[in-house]
Amino acid sequence: MKIINTACVAHTPYLNLMTSSYEDDKGxxxxxxWVERVGQQNAVVIAALHKGLLVVIKEFRVPLQDYEWGLPxxxxxxxxxxxxxxxxxxxxxxxxxxxxxxxxISPLIYNTAGMTNEGVHMAFVEASxxxxxxxxxxxxxxxxxxxxxxxxxxxxxxxxxxxxxxYLVFERFATHGDI
Amino acid sequence: MKIINTACVAHTPYLNLMTSSYEDDKGxxxxxxWVERVGQQNAVVIAALHKGLLVVIKEFRVPLQDYEWGLPxxxxxxxxxxxxxxxxxxxxxxxxxxxxxxxxISPLIYNTAGMTNEGVHMAFVEASxxxxxxxxxxxxxxxxxxxxxxxxxxxxxxxxxxxxxxYLVFERFATHGDI
Numbered sequence: 001m002k003i004i005n006t007a008c009v010a011h012t013p014y015l016n017l018m019t020s021s022y023e024d025d026k027g028x029x030x031x032x033x034w035v036e037r038v039g040q041q042n043a044v045v046i047a048a049l050h051k052g053l054l055v056v057i058k059e060f061r062v063p064l065q066d067y068e069w070g071l072p073x074x075x076x077x078x079x080x081x082x083x084x085x086x087x088x089x090x091x092x093x094x095x096x097x098x099x100x101x102x103x104x105i106s107p108l109i110y111n112t113a114g115m116t117n118e119g120v121h122m123a124f125v126e127a128s129x130x131x132x133x134x135x136x137x138x139x140x141x142x143x144x145x146x147x148x149x150x151x152x153x154x155x156x157x158x159x160x161x162x163x164x165x166x167y168l169v170f171e172r173f174a175t176h177g178d179i
Numbered sequence: 180m181k182i183i184n185t186a187c188v189a190h191t192p193y194l195n196l197m198t199s200s201y202e203d204d205k206g207x208x209x210x211x212x213w214v215e216r217v218g219q220q221n222a223v224v225i226a227a228l229h230k231g232l233l234v235v236i237k238e239f240r241v242p243l244q245d246y247e248w249g250l251p252x253x254x255x256x257x258x259x260x261x262x263x264x265x266x267x268x269x270x271x272x273x274x275x276x277x278x279x280x281x282x283x284i285s286p287l288i289y290n291t292a293g294m295t296n297e298g299v300h301m302a303f304v305e306a307s308x309x310x311x312x313x314x315x316x317x318x319x320x321x322x323x324x325x326x327x328x329x330x331x332x333x334x335x336x337x338x339x340x341x342x343x344x345x346y347l348v349f350e351r352f353a354t355h356g357d358i
Contacts, residue, residue, distance in 0.1 A: 001239045001320045010189030010196055012212045015294070017189055017196045020241050024317045032241035032318075033191045035214050035294070060180045061292040062199050062211035068292050109343040112290040112297060113240040113247050115194070115214070120291075120343060138203045139211075141180045164288040164299060168347040176355060 004029065014038055035116045037075075042108060043120045044085045045073040047169045047179040048096065048127040053146040054173050055094060055127060056155070056166075060141035069155065070163030072144075073120070086123040094144040095132025098125045102179070111164075122165065124179050149177050180204065193217055214295045216254075221287060222299045223264045224252040226348045226358040227275065227306040232325040233352050234273060234306060235334070235345075239320035248334065249342030251323075252299070265302040273323040274311025277304045281358070290343075301344065303358050328356050 048055035074089030108119035131144035227234035253268030287298035310323035
């Protein structure tokens with residue numbers, strides 16, 4: 001497949017709706033629609049252990065019109081080192097502090113590459129401190145839950161909405177007790 | 180947070196660009212932009228073991244303008260049972276056949292709920308057969324790779340692009356040898 005041309009067909013302050021024309025394997029020219037964040041901003045997602053408990057958040061998500069159970073996360077500011085974003089976002093969203101990175105932060109990995117070029121770095125950290133809502137932004141409706149292996153297993157049986165990456169981390173934690 | 184109104188501000192054949200007005204915790208009215216697939220179509224993602232090897236695909240992704248290493252996946256046709264989608268998409272993308280589901284298919288989990296309401300069901304299966312490209316669509320540029328634990332570990336060290344859910348499955352397979 002060969003991309004011929006890419007153009008922005010609609011834009012809003014935060015999202016651009018894009019279309020790329022491409023030539024498929026049989027030489028047909030087709031269009032692929034996709035979305036990018038303005039400034040191609042990416043994010044971090046944080047799997048954190050706090051004295052052996054998993055740091056889980058429940059956050060209101062406008063596109064779902066509902067709460068989602070997931071992991072602390074946030075957009076990387078322009079020029080920011082992703083490890084700095086991890087420390088900042090964990091603190092802002094949960095009040096907790098990163099003690100150490102359990103392994104190197106992941107490369108940029110892609111959330112749903114058929115729809116968007118948005119990527120995230122996954123971080124695996126050890127955290128400390130007491131959960132707090134004091135640093136939440138006005139548009140953030142988040143509660144923090146420190147959960148044992150059994151509590152995560154029980155949460156996964158509930159009829160609630162989960163983030164996809166969080167769900168896979170929850171499964172690993174529920175099965176193996178690690179992240 | 181309370182959603183006041185949701186409207187479509189731009190649409191193309193496959194994607195709708197949406198905006199929701201909402202009231203934050205301080206009573207301010209703000210806008211959140213997001214994307215939905217036309218018909219709110221969701222997808223399946225398939226972690227498959229083939230005689231103990233992980234079924235990995237390399238697929239060209241227009242939004243990345245590059246190849247992505249990931250897991251077989253595909254959109255759920257309107258009214259289709261997700262388990263049927265899993266059998267169909269694994270066969271179409273890789274030529275392989277689903278022998279059995281290793282555990283129940285996941286609920287709908289959300290790829291990046293700040294940007295879109297698109298969800299996926301994760302399936303964990305045992306597969307058999309020989310990889311084949313005979314059933315690929317004209318817009319699918321995919322190769323199938325059956326990889327050992329050591330091969331997945333080595334792949335994760337390469338400077339290539341990975342799907343996010345795939346990366347977490349790869350990590351678990353590389354660490355524990357299971358999915």
